[in-house]
Amino acid sequence: MMTFKPLCHSWVALHPEPKGIVQFIGGAFFGSFPTIAYRYLLEQIFEAGYSVIALPFRFSFRHWSLAIELLKEQETLRPELIALAKHLNYDHTVYEDKTNYSWIGHSLGCKYIALLELLSDRQLTGMDAKQIREIEQAIARFSIYSVSIKGQPSLLLAPDISDTESAIPIRALAQLLDKLKLGVLPTRAQTQDLIEQSQLFNLTGLISFDRDTIAGSVTQPSAKNDVLWFLTQLKQRRYSLLHQELSGKHLEPVGIRLGRWIVDFNPLDKFAELISDRPLETVVIQFLDRLQQRQQNIVQTAPTESEEYAIVSTLDRRY
Template sequence: METVFKFRPISFSWVALHPQPKGVILFIGGAFFGTFPTLFYQYFFERLFDEGYTIVAMPFRFGFRHWPIAISLLKEQIDLREKIAKMADYLNRTEQGKYDAEIYRNPQKYFWIGHSLGCKYITLLEFFSGEKWESILTKCAKDKREGMLMRIERSVNMIPLEERSIKGQPSLLIAPDISDTQSAIPKPLAFIAKFLDKKGWGVLPTNAQTKCFVEGSILFQLTGLISFEKDTIAGNEKDKEGDVFWFIGQLKSENKKFPILHKELPGKHLEPLGSQLGEKIVDFNPFDKFAEPISQRKLEDVTIQFLYELRQREEMLR
């Protein structure tokens, strides 16, 4: 059976089913570009599909309350596990295919990949998977504690207790941006961000609160990180004010069971974007390069390597 890279709408996501996948990648991108992931991340997805992964592209969801958005991704994964399996069964009946349906029902076959702000949602889910998340949140959020707990409880209300976790599912963060109100609104309108925060209408959890969550957690054992040398949004390994520099410090901390899995590559924040046109990757992005030769692009090779290493680590922790 010919393996065809093709996205199908399933639930609220776009899914490219590999007939015999080695794993399932759940992807959430950044603002705007992540809203149309199959268009803007086309080459990245196709390379991972060709490597043997089923790709689930979750459209970016904008909002200032990030806990409900993060938990909605968990709900989507739970929903997709059965729906993708049923789609595979359907294709086996109607197209005489040889799709492996059972792999989709196994939570341990899933990976998370985030780009930019999408990484924040994955980070919140990882933190939420720890046993002491509520006490850590109470310490970190302080006066915002009650509102956050209420939103979390309201969001997870319909999720069975045993499903409220992504523990055992490796994650790869690409140019992570732990956005808050200041970074969500253009700098010329910074006064609006200050007004929203003062009124309690700004982004929650904030950048500082999210970092506090991670610092108090013993998880993030199966987290990889890819950064870019000229990234002025997430920063790089030398930018002490950036989120990348902070994440590197966390992934090197003493409570981690494995050495840090990190690679800094040439490029800017939007490096993952692009479609193949001949022997070049074209991203049509006026804020970045217009095109680059495929031979110079390293992101997909590093991603594939990291996914393999993260799965090896996950198996060691079982």
């Protein structure tokens, strides 16, 4: 049975025999209390054999800083997870290897995960000097090797690459904040440019929903359709993007179990659905397993940690 314990700044549920560790970051509002809002999804991931780390969502216009905080939390948590597993007489060796960790994001949480992937690429061209300085200051306490999620799969659920207009519905005010360099950074356009230039994102899966008016969908094309944009950009990588579109709206991953029903906190949607009619968790687990297999294939040809230090100046981008 999944039981969350507070550890560092996260909620942690350790599986007695874990085959991997899933780090979950949700979207704005619901992501602030992930162990409640995303309870059923996290339960099913745990029952599939994964330890689960639920990272509470934090709001800020400085998305680089928030993404780097997730990485800092991972580094801080790792020795604590090992110690806790030993205390519980669980297998602790799985927590020692960074490639046993995976990421799942929902909505804006996906953007933070994408930014971590971009940091692994070490080429952040196209940004102004202020953003570069902010990133350098945020990672100053990290070794070069640590500022990376290279080798860690990521699964994006209804990804939303938000910018200032997404956070502030008054367009004139959002534009003013952007003009004064006080809005969301990196912007949606900057994030897209960086992903286009990157050769990574080979361990990525994406699940979309056919009635999603925020992240978009395959069946609802629009000017700011992040789902279609990701599908277009990531289909030509070393490994094509894993993708499946399911029935539902943007908040489909949200829900708790009440008997045979999943309640999703959204009275404007269906509010509740039978577990038997809900395919999301099955697809999530299938994608996790497939991404883990890809990861094993890639790691076999990847450089070791010492080799990573030696070749970092050449910006090796083999995966």
